[in-house]
Amino acid sequence: MPERRAIRRAVELADAHVAEALTVPDLARAAGMSPFHFSREFKRETGWPPGAYLRRARLERAKRLLAADDRPVTQVALECGFCSASHLATSFTRAFNLPPSRYRAMLRRGHHRPQRR
Numbered sequence: 083m084p085e086r087r088a089i090r091r092a093v094e095l096a097d098a099h100v101a102e103a104l105t106v107p108d109l110a111r112a113a114g115m116s117p118f119h120f121s122r123e124f125k126r127e128t129g130w131p132p133g134a135y136l137r138r139a140r141l142e143r144a145k146r147l148l149a150a151d152d153r154p155v156t157q158v159a160l161e162c163g164f165c166s167a168s169h170l171a172t173s174f175t176r177a178f179n180l181p182p183s184r185y186r187a188m189l190r191r192g193h194h195r196p197q198r199r
Contacts, residue, residue, distance in 0.1 A: 088113035089127040092120070093135070100139050101163045106132045136163075141177050144170060148186045155182050 092109040109132055110120035124132045144162045147153065159170035167182075174182045 085115075085123050086127060088115060089120075089124055092124065092132070093128065096132075096136055096139055100136075100143050101161050103163060104136060106136075109136075137173060137177075140164065141174060144174060144182065145178075145185070148182055149189050158182065 092113040095112050096104060096109060106121060107117045109124070110117040113120050113123075115123065121132055124130070124135070128135060130138065140162045144158055144164075147158045147161060148155075154167075155170065156167040159165075159167045162170065164170040164173065171181050171183075174180075174185070178185065180188070
């Protein structure tokens with residue numbers, strides 16, 4: 083199935099370049115599809131719209147980096163493809179119901195990681 087391989091290629095690109103400002107048209111180009119067709123096929127294969135998949139991948143990387151060390155939240159944001167710490171904080175809070183700094187503090191106190199809403 084050539085479309086399945088093309089979607090897999092786009093997923094690998096998104097995962098490997100999470101810190102870059104990838105867009106749905108970028109992923110569609112990598113898959114050799116129009117953005118509309120790509121979006122439909124991507125959701126069928128992954129269960130996620132491509133924009134939501136990109137956000138989720140960035141947020142999951144942010145969680146790993148916040149847990150790993152004490153680098154500033156601004157640095158984590160930039161390393162995860164967010165344009166600012168504020169943008170990361172808004173997206174992170176929306177997804178996990180707490181800001182990145184509280185998430186890091188919670189981990190340090192030994193609490194479990196929050197699940198996505």
